[in-house]
Amino acid sequence: MKTVVIHGQNHKGSSYHLGEIVAQHIAAPEEITEIFLPRDLNHFCLGCYQCLQAEEKCPFYEEKKVIMDAVKEADVLVFTTPTYCMRASASMKAFIDLTFVNWMPHRPQPSMFNKKAVVISTAAGAGAKSAIKDITTCLSYWGVSYIKTLGASVAATNWNEIAPKTKEKITKKAEKIAAQVCTQKVRVNLKTRFIFQLMKLSGNDSSKMGTVLQTDYLYWKENGWFNGKKPY
């Protein structure tokens, strides 16, 4: 299965290693694409809203396109982030912000609805759950239903420092998730269906629309989503 691993850090610590274990159990090396943030997209959203008019107008479009093209092609998306101050890393959050045009209120990519995703975060102590939530929220709004998570409290600042028992336990968890990803089917869940229907209802009311949202409206219309067609 084609797999894209998006690391919310440049370094190869605990979160990276768990991501590698998952990816290598899912895909052959030639099927894996790795993205490192900020190395591959070192920008923050400027709030210019140019992307809402046309995606190519984003000042960081070229770099973002390389990542989003890989994401579009992939069957499985693996996200890793260290827990930083109880949340995902700033680089991961910056990436999420830069994809907001692909959230369901705007222009979701139809391919997202069939993808599987795994989200991994390690913390020294607490906070992995909320770091993971930052990413799963984004995935849900991209239209991804199938999401597995692996949060681990590792009492360490890097992979080599983790106690052998803890390492064995989290490695097994990562392998189990990979096995599930390989065998389970994608089912579009109620949450995805609900968000899609809600966006359809609000988007269809063109009288409430500012010009900046016209492109979104036309995108939904061209996809036939106001007329009963669905991306799933």
Ligand SMILES: Cc1cc2nc3c(=O)[nH]c(=O)nc-3n(C[C@H](O)[C@H](O)[C@H](O)COP(=O)(O)O)c2cc1C
């Ligand atoms: C800036 C920063 C903030 C951190 N915040 C937290 C935190 O909120 N909770 C926690 O348990 N550990 C925190 N840590 C520790 C890391 O989350 C922990 O060492 C993690 O396993 C590192 O993952 P990595 O090896 O993938 O970099 C923080 C570390 C840094 C550098």
